[in-house]
Amino acid sequence: MNSPPANNIRSERVSSSITILGSTGSIGKSTLEVIALHPCYQVFALTANNNVAEMLQQCLRFQPRFAVMVDADAANQLEQVLMGQGSTTRVLAGEEGLLAVATHSAVDTVMAAIVGAAGLPPTLAAVEASKKVLLANKEALIMAGELFMTALAASDAILLPIDSEHNAVFQCLPPESRLAGSDIRRQGVRKIVLTASGGPFRDVALETLQNVTPAQACRHPNWSMGKKISVDSATMMNKGLEVIEACFLFGTIPRQIEVLIHPQSIVHSMVEYLDGSVIAQLGSPDMRIPISYSLAWPERMNSGASFLDLTSQPDLQFFTPDLIRFPCLRLGIEAAEQGGTAPTILNAANEIAVDSFLSGRIGFMDIPVIIARVQAQITCRKADTIAIIRQADEHARAIARELTART
Ligand code: NAD
Numbered sequence: 001m002n003s004p005p006a007n008n009i010r011s012e013r014v015s016s017s018i019t020i021l022g023s024t025g026s027i028g029k030s031t032l033e034v035i036a037l038h039p040c041y042q043v044f045a046l047t048a049n050n051n052v053a054e055m056l057q058q059c060l061r062f063q064p065r066f067a068v069m070v071d072a073d074a075a076n077q078l079e080q081v082l083m084g085q086g087s088t089t090r091v092l093a094g095e096e097g098l099l100a101v102a103t104h105s106a107v108d109t110v111m112a113a114i115v116g117a118a119g120l121p122p123t124l125a126a127v128e129a130s131k132k133v134l135l136a137n138k139e140a141l142i143m144a145g146e147l148f149m150t151a152l153a154a155s156d157a158i159l160l161p162i163d164s165e166h167n168a169v170f171q172c173l174p175p176e177s178r179l180a181g182s183d184i185r186r187q188g189v190r191k192i193v194l195t196a197s198g199g200p201f202r203d204v205a206l207e208t209l210q211n212v213t214p215a216q217a218c219r220h221p222n223w224s225m226g227k228k229i230s231v232d233s234a235t236m237m238n239k240g241l242e243v244i245e246a247c248f249l250f251g252t253i254p255r256q257i258e259v260l261i262h263p264q265s266i267v268h269s270m271v272e273y274l275d276g277s278v279i280a281q282l283g284s285p286d287m288r289i290p291i292s293y294s295l296a297w298p299e300r301m302n303s304g305a306s307f308l309d310l311t312s313q314p315d316l317q318f319f320t321p322d323l324i325r326f327p328c329l330r331l332g333i334e335a336a337e338q339g340g341t342a343p344t345i346l347n348a349a350n351e352i353a354v355d356s357f358l359s360g361r362i363g364f365m366d367i368p369v370i371i372a373r374v375q376a377q378i379t380c381r382k383a384d385t386i387a388i389i390r391q392a393d394e395h396a397r398a399i400a401r402e403l404t405a406r407t
């Protein structure tokens with residue numbers, strides 16, 4: 001019998017020029033690891049907020065044409081060091097730099113891996129410029145889903161989900177309904193099942209939750225991720241955001257989406273059809289799998305991740321989530337049902353509340369309380385212009401800041 005191929009085989013593929021928005025983060029670094037296995041992918045541009053040390057290492061290794069630092073001082077610092085090393089990488093600064101490398105005519109693929117609302121302008125610009133957009137930055141879609149999907153329909157862009165659950169659903173849907181914007185109800189789909197690990201506090205005593213520390217909240221049992229999404233996973237707001245994300249990506253409604261806690265994070269999500277068939281996507285909990293799937297789509301290539309050995313896995317379990325333990329999940333589902341600016345307000349309030357928790361200003365269980373109070377103070381509207389979205393976002397942030405200062 002032939003032995004299976006080694007996991008570090010390099011492939012010969014059609015060449016592609018990539019911008020990675022948020023390259024110094026967890027998804028950005030995993031993307032570079034996959035790209036390092038496949039020389040056909042050229043790194044056109046890398047971007048970060050202010051992490052000069054990491055960006056310098058990435059520039060020296062991948063030699064992009066452009067490096068963007070949003071922070072102007074960080075951009076100056078990077079430029080000096082790169083010049084000193086004889087590098088040809090050009091350094092740009094600010095949001096204009098992000099827009100320039102997300103839309104440049106020499107780029108065909110954009111990995112959107114900035115965290116939070118800051119990722120919306122360059123990600124939306126990449127869609128409008130008809131790029132192949134690999135979407136990790138779920139907050140951009142949640143904040144402005146309708147506008148985002150309208151821009152997608154009006155362009156020749158291709159949107160591929162990186163979030164492991166949505167990438168799994170994408171793989172389980174019939175090929176003709178996978179691409180964002182199509183109505184999956186017409187394809188015999190009964191429901192989408194999004195799985196969730198339940199995070200680090202799935203089983204701890206409820207009364208201890210208020211006193212958990214940021215370090216405990218960021219210690220995810222199965223995935224290694226940035227701090228914001230780690231806290232979102234601990235509150236399960238991440239799954240609430242993912243319900244909204246799935247509604248936009250797959251043209252469905254919250255009632256057609258079920259959330260199940262699956263502590264082993266092996267089944268990444270499932271699609272149930274009208275005939276009773278359920279198609280699931282399984283794999284090791286490693287973001288290099290959805291990243292390499294989306295880079296190579298519609299083909300497949302080696303991701304560098306380990307292969308799944310089901311015989312050595314613990315039993316796979318599935319539970320209905322407890323909405324008393326996880327009020328953020330309920331808030332997310334309600335915002336999905338409400339629509340309009342409700343997801344924009346939810347996302348903005350959550351970003352401020354998570355930031356306040358991470359910097360020790362509020363307790364863990366204050367997060368849902370603050371979000372609910374912000375929601376109660378703002379009337380939702382139709383979210384059909386960028387001006388309305390910006391206004392709802394800023395209003396929600398201002399109220400959330402005031403509330404966190406008083407807590
Ligand atoms: P991270 O915190 O590790 O990295 C964030 C990146 O964004 C960094 O490169 C940082 O420099 C950049 N950034 C931060 N603030 C910025 C700003 N104001 N302007 C421009 N750039 C800024 O985050 P991550 O875990 O890699 O997550 C990135 C996105 O992917 C998030 O939206 C997250 O929800 C999503 N996601 C992550 C994972 C995961 O496993 N990490 C899984 C699914 C989805």
Ligand code: MG
Pocket residue numbers: 163164165242
């Ligand atoms: Mg996810």
